[in-house]
Amino acid sequence: GEEVAQTPKHLVRGEGQKAKLYCAPIKGHSYVFWYQQVLKNEFKFLISFQNENVFDETGMPKERFSAKCLPNSPCSLEIQATKLEDSAVYFCASSHESAGGGGYTFGSGTRLTVV
Amino acid sequence: EDQVTQSPEALRLQEGESSSLNCSYTVSGLRGLFWYRQDPGKGPEFLFTLYSAGEEKEKERLKATLTKKESFLHITAPKPEDSATYLCAVQAYDMRFGAGTRLTVKP
Numbered sequence: 001g002e003e004v005a006q007t008p009k010h011l012v013r014g015e016g017q018k019a020k021l022y023c024a025p026i027k028g029h030s031y032v033f034w035y036q037q038v039l040k041n042e043f044k045f046l047i048s049f050q051n052e053n054v055f056d057e058t059g060m061p062k063e064r065f066s067a068k069c070l071p072n073s074p075c076s077l078e079i080q081a082t083k084l085e086d087s088a089v090y091f092c093a094s095s096h097e098s099a100g101g102g103g104y105t106f107g108s109g110t111r112l113t114v115v
Numbered sequence: 116e117d118q119v120t121q122s123p124e125a126l127r128l129q130e131g132e133s134s135s136l137n138c139s140y141t142v143s144g145l146r147g148l149f150w151y152r153q154d155p156g157k158g159p160e161f162l163f164t165l166y167s168a169g170e171e172k173e174k175e176r177l178k179a180t181l182t183k184k185e186s187f188l189h190i191t192a193p194k195p196e197d198s199a200t201y202l203c204a205v206q207a208y209d210m211r212f213g214a215g216t217r218l219t220v221k222p
Binding site: 003033035042043045048056058059091093101102103104105106107108109 | 147149151156157158159160161162163164190205208209210211212214
């Protein structure tokens with residue numbers, strides 16, 4: 001489709017629980033990006049994929065965060081043992097190219113609240 | 116370290132009152148500077164990409180310009196529907212976003 005579809009829109013987890021977020025990129029886009037938006041619009045880059053391969057994971061907290069993009073499945077971002085500071089809106093974006101000359105197309109985000 | 120700073124943090128304008136938003140950056144090996152618009156509860160929407168100093172891009176009431184150290188987003192005769200947060204992002208190795216300018220246009 002022509003939209004990046006993120007599910008769920010909202011997710012509430014107790015501290016220590018697992019959270020799994022999904023992203024279906026635009027068909028034909030080879031690159032998928034995950035960002036975390038916390039207070040005051042600060043966007044933090046987490047990880048990117050080129051098809052099913054990790055392209056750049058320099059922003060990923062290694063201990064509790066993992067992500068996958070498998071063929072014929074939505075991409076996923078999983079947080080094991082969530083902490084209060086993981087509360088944020090998680091955005092997925094897709095693009096034809098890594099440099100995003102035409103810009104990235106973002107989904108509407110998943111709001112994760114850890115209580 | 117790559118940095119992107121946007122100013123002002125918030126801007127309130129009357130309908131028709133033109134103004135500019137600023138994005139200053141320090142980055143090694145700039146591959147592109149991007150402007151996005153973000154409405155509440157939504158993801159950023161791509162507006163422009165600028166690649167080199169002196170480049171300008173226009174779309175309706177918006178014009179983006181780029182120098183070696185900063186970019187401006189000029190808004191001419193804004194309307195209430197232009198109210199949104201405007202984000203600047205620079206791409207070197209990865210894409211780094213500024214904190215945004217929250218624009219409110221009053222009728």
